[in-house]
Amino acid sequence: METKAASRNFVADWPTLLQVWRHDLGGITIGQVALAGLILALALAARRLVGRILLTILRRWTIGDKTPAGENILAALAAPLRFVPILIALFVITAFLDLPAGAKDVLADITRSLVAATFFWALFTIVDPAFSLLHGDRSIFNEAMVGWAVRVSRIVLLSLGAAVVLEIWGIHVGPILAGLGLVGVAVALGAQDLFKNLIAGIFIIGEQRFQTRDWIRVDGVVEGTVETIGLRTTKVRRFDMAPVFVPNSKLADNALTNFSQMTSRRISWTIGLEYSATVDQLRDVRDGIEALIRNNPDFAAPPDAPLFVRIADFGGSSIDLMLYCFTRSTDWGEWLRIREALVLEIKALVEKVGTGFAFPSQSIYVESWPAGEEAYPLPRDASAAGAPQKPVTAPAKPTPGASVAEG
Structure with missing residues (x-):
């Protein structure tokens, strides 16, 4: 229902x-x-x-x-x-x-x-x-x-x-x-810098001066790793991890060094050896360092890169040996590892040859010495001291022309 x-x-x-x-x-x-x-x-x-x-x-x-x-x-x-x-x-x-x-x-x-x-x-x-x-x-x-x-x-x-x-x-x-x-x-009259940076950015890209992740240096402007190439500015990360936003005109108008485009990385040293080293020891050190570098695949050998190991100069405190070579790796961390290994090998080689590394020193030559005895130190006034003091006799006079070395 x-x-x-x-x-x-x-x-x-x-x-x-x-x-x-x-x-x-x-x-x-x-x-x-x-x-x-x-x-x-x-x-x-x-x-x-x-x-x-x-x-x-x-x-x-x-x-x-x-x-x-x-x-x-x-x-x-x-x-x-x-x-x-x-x-x-x-x-x-x-x-x-x-x-x-x-x-x-x-x-x-x-x-x-x-x-x-x-x-x-x-x-x-x-x-x-x-x-x-x-x-x-x-x-x-x-x-x-x-x-x-x-x-x-x-x-x-x-x-x-x-x-x-x-x-x-x-x-x-x-x-x-x-x-x-x-x-x-x-607007263009008041934005000349903007258009200048835009045109500079186009030239930077066209000339391929650098790319992202490249290590660049512009003297007086910035040094670091490129992160972003913008239309107006380029972001560069400095090695202290602080970002720097650089106008493109600064990077286009100034001389720029791109370290990431290096084919090899340089090591340039001056190694000071003791003056007491013999000629044979100097030759052994020179030839040994050159052999270390030529036999190490981490280093670029001629004709790929220059290599010089030469007795170069008579220094103020040492006989100077010049070392000029290049590593195959351009990575900074790898370059530091290769450089450290070379330092240790050169140290062992110099010790094996029987000589040593020189250090800065100075020689003083005494041409003459005053005649007679001198009180040293000078006696004080007896009345002021309360009692007479016995003067100290100075050491014997050295022979003229003798040297005293200071390290």
Whole structure:
């Protein structure tokens, strides 16, 4: 009985429900609003599924490209592709909604704007993985050039995307650019340093003066490791780990030393040997050091790099031996290890030969000595001291020409 009563009530209320369903709200019925919400909800639910399907189709079109760059491009397109169902839903909603002409045009402009934004969004996301394909040819495109190309391409895409969206809404970009050109002349006069640094950055990249992770030095400006080559400034990390942001014009106009482009790393020493060393000992030390270097694969031998081990000079306290050679490794830590090993080997060699290393010393030659005895120290006044003191006799006079050495 209750079921029959409910059925009779539903039949009786059906005309009322239809009236509410067809009720007009600003030209749109509640039924259309509900259907539009349902379509949009289905589009949101199908985002991931549609994205996977579209990625699968793109993989087939690329004939199964399995390179890391290709996979990165497809992965970057995943987010824009997941937005495609929402665009389709908006087109469908715009088509069936019975809107006034003005409102329908606004909704259509919104849909077209989202389509343009999604298109440029997809291009923006694939810029980085697409330009990573150029990393393979280091002779033409270094890492800094690729980084600049990525940044400039993204700025261009953002500008074009914004211009397209503005044109959709009836805002013409041409007159705006013309007006900005007049303002740009005035701005350029006050931003000469900015444009100077931008042009200097282009020259730095084009000339390939340095790349990221290079060790550079500009006298009076900075010394450290390059981290980022920007459009206006370059970030250099000093060896005390403090970052320095240097204007590009400073790096372009001054002499710059790039230590990372060294083919070998130099060791230049002056080794002082004792004057008491014989000629044979000097020759043994010289020949032994040269043999140590030539037989060590850590060192570059002629003709790859110069090698000189020579008795060079008579120093003030030593006979000087010049050592000039190059290590194959340019890494600072490895160079320190090779240098330390060479020091220990030279020390052992000099001791084995039987001579030693000289140290700074000074010799005083006494030409004459006063005649007679002298009290040393001088006696004090007897009355002041309270008792007479016996003078101390000075040591015997040395022979003129004798030397007294001071270490």
